[in-house]
Amino acid sequence: MLILGIETSCDETAAALVADGKVILSNVIASQIDLHAKFGGVVPEIAARQHVEAIGYVIKEAIESAGKTAPEIDAIAVTSKRGLVGSLIVGVAAAKSLAYALRIPLVGIHHIEGHIFANILSHPEMPIPHVCLTVSGGHTMLIYVKDLCKYEVLGDTLDDSAGEALDKIAKFLGLGYPGGPVIDMLSTQGNKSAFNFPRPILRSKRLDFSFSGLKTAVINTTRHTDYHVPDIAASFQEAIVDVLVSKTMKAVLQSVSGAKSGSGTKKKVSAISVTGGVAANRRLRKVFSDRCQQEGLEVFFPQALLCTDNAAMIAAAGYARLRYGEVAGLDLDAIPNAPLESAI
Amino acid sequence: MKILGIDTSSYINTAGLIDGDRILAEVAWEAKNSSLQKIISIIDFTLTSAGLTLEDIEGLAVGIGPGSWTGVRVGVTVGKTFAYIKDIPICGISSLDILAYGARNVSALLCPIIDANRQIVYAALYRPQGDSITQVSEYYVGEITKLLEIIPHNASADEVIFFLGNGASLHRDIIDKTLGPLATYGSQIEDVQRGSIVALLAAHRFDTGESKDSLACLSLAPLYLKESAAQALLTKRESVC
Ligand SMILES: [Zn+2]
Numbered sequence: 001m002l003i004l005g006i007e008t009s010c011d012e013t014a015a016a017l018v019a020d021g022k023v024i025l026s027n028v029i030a031s032q033i034d035l036h037a038k039f040g041g042v043v044p045e046i047a048a049r050q051h052v053e054a055i056g057y058v059i060k061e062a063i064e065s066a067g068k069t070a071p072e073i074d075a076i077a078v079t080s081k082r083g084l085v086g087s088l089i090v091g092v093a094a095a096k097s098l099a100y101a102l103r104i105p106l107v108g109i110h111h112i113e114g115h116i117f118a119n120i121l122s123h124p125e126m127p128i129p130h131v132c133l134t135v136s137g138g139h140t141m142l143i144y145v146k147d148l149c150k151y152e153v154l155g156d157t158l159d160d161s162a163g164e165a166l167d168k169i170a171k172f173l174g175l176g177y178p179g180g181p182v183i184d185m186l187s188t189q190g191n192k193s194a195f196n197f198p199r200p201i202l203r204s205k206r207l208d209f210s211f212s213g214l215k216t217a218v219i220n221t222t223r224h225t226d227y228h229v230p231d232i233a234a235s236f237q238e239a240i241v242d243v244l245v246s247k248t249m250k251a252v253l254q255s256v257s258g259a260k261s262g263s264g265t266k267k268k269v270s271a272i273s274v275t276g277g278v279a280a281n282r283r284l285r286k287v288f289s290d291r292c293q294q295e296g297l298e299v300f301f302p303q304a305l306l307c308t309d310n311a312a313m314i315a316a317a318g319y320a321r322l323r324y325g326e327v328a329g330l331d332l333d334a335i336p337n338a339p340l341e342s343a344i
Numbered sequence: 345m346k347i348l349g350i351d352t353s354s355y356i357n358t359a360g361l362i363d364g365d366r367i368l369a370e371v372a373w374e375a376k377n378s379s380l381q382k383i384i385s386i387i388d389f390t391l392t393s394a395g396l397t398l399e400d401i402e403g404l405a406v407g408i409g410p411g412s413w414t415g416v417r418v419g420v421t422v423g424k425t426f427a428y429i430k431d432i433p434i435c436g437i438s439s440l441d442i443l444a445y446g447a448r449n450v451s452a453l454l455c456p457i458i459d460a461n462r463q464i465v466y467a468a469l470y471r472p473q474g475d476s477i478t479q480v481s482e483y484y485v486g487e488i489t490k491l492l493e494i495i496p497h498n499a500s501a502d503e504v505i506f507f508l509g510n511g512a513s514l515h516r517d518i519i520d521k522t523l524g525p526l527a528t529y530g531s532q533i534e535d536v537q538r539g540s541i542v543a544l545l546a547a548h549r550f551d552t553g554e555s556k557d558s559l560a561c562l563s564l565a566p567l568y569l570k571e572s573a574a575q576a577l578l579t580k581r582e583s584v585c
Pocket residue numbers: 111115136138276277308309
């Protein structure tokens with residue numbers, strides 16, 4: 001089954017052809033990073049305009065570079081939930097037009113579900129259930145993946161996402177945009193113990209995140225102390241990594257105890273999936289790998305091209321949803337704040 | 345030539361179908377925020393009403409604005425995707441041209457005005473010519489008062505000016521005050537884009553040599569006339585430095 005995936009939820013215009021939810025035949029991404037760099041972050045109206053300009057070329061390239069023709073496509077999967085509304089609209093309009101013109105099924109995908117599938121696509125051997133940490137400029141979420149397309153959200157960010165905090169601090173330090181890769185790079189030259197920034201551990205039952213206090217602490221420190229930029233970057237990154245890893249470990253432990261006591265429906269979790277743009281961060285990968293080795297857990301990261309927003313992950317999620325019999329009507333709308341929902 | 349025309353740039357969205365100079369079907373609805381949700385179903389309804397399918401369509405016409413930025417992105421994306429996947433030529437048409445073309449039988453200087461909020465309008469001037477129109481000014485975006493200062497420079501002495509579009513009814517008081525009896529107005533019917541008019545104007549453009557290369561569709565873009573607020577701020581800052 002050949003699925004064309006389309007993803008335009010933020011600032012990447014992407015289309016991909018994936019066979020049977022497994023084999024990536026093409027994965028085209030038109031990045032807008034340069035357009036937004038001078039603003040130090042994504043400008044929604046500029047992103048929406050760029051999507052309209054790029055969408056036709058990106059779809060054409062996805063079909064042609066896979067060596068396929070339009071009539072060979074069996075279904076269309078599109079990100080219709082979670083993202084910037086002006087951006088989502090362009091992908092959904094293109095996807096509906098394709099589904100109608102080719103008379104093939106259409107399925108609307110939640111962007112976060114796409115990230116969960118980026119890792120399933122990268123590692124077909126990855127066990128399910130697992131705990132997924134998906135972390136990028138747009139979101140920071142902990143999800144218990146019970147089964148394919150069956151989720152329990154364990155935690156979400158209450159303010160900034162981890163990627164957003166990285167972007168904002170990079171901007172504050174005058175390091176450029178996007179912040180994640182710059183801070184990752186610079187941190188290798190700095191002392192990660194130079195500053196002891198707060199690790200915001202919230203005492204709520206849910207495993208939610210909050211990074212705005214950390215951000216403020218970093219900014220205050222730079223105002224009151226002499227500092228070496230790489231030390232600030234390394235210490236700040238270490239605090240973020242620490243929070244992400246410890247909360248994820250807590251989520252795994254909760255899953256295990258839930259299974260033991262028989263109180264929950266959770267099964268014992270033996271694997272962690274880390275996805276999203278920040279999953280490319282080298283320090284995050286190192287700390288996760290070390291901790292998981294100590295705890296006897298497996299950890300998985302997507303291949304580089306599937307970390308950031310892409311359409312192959314949307315096509316893979318679409319394949320799974322279609323197998324549950326889910327098909328969207330031609331009235332499919334873009335819903336910017338939709339919750340992540342399980343398949344029925 | 346069977347042409348499907350769509351326009352989602354204003355508060356009324358519309359799809360229309362023509363064959364030569366015959367109107368086969370036309371639908372219009374008050375969009376609010378339903379452009380994306382309804383556009384495909386309404387195109388399907390328009391086609392089936394005429395007993396046709398997308399495969400029968402030989403040309404596409406799509407309103408490119410100026411107007412609602414979000415709305416126009418829906419129409420342009422649907423149009424260019426159909427054109428690419430079905431290999432059909434497409435013609436992007438300004439919403440101001442569409443309004444003016446709808447009034448091509450009125451002998452006056454035609455001035456469609458589209459509201460852009462906060463006393464700002466989009467507009468242009470046209471003269472009817474045979475069964476068509478000729479644009480006699482640049483596309484205008486700016487304050488309504490400035491527009492009304494410019495118009496007399498483009499009109500001959502005592503020339504009647506025919507105002508239409510939602511901006512015309514909105515700013516009728518100030519237009520009357522500035523231009524007096526020279527200002528005349530269309531009815532509500534002439535204030536909105538119509539799918540069949542979009543298609544008829546495209547038919548005219550195809551006849552007079554508009555490119556029929558369907559790959560040209562890939563570069564089809566909305567006519568915004570205005571930068572995004574962020575870009576405008578940046579441009580201002582750069583010009584100061
Ligand atoms: Zn993402």
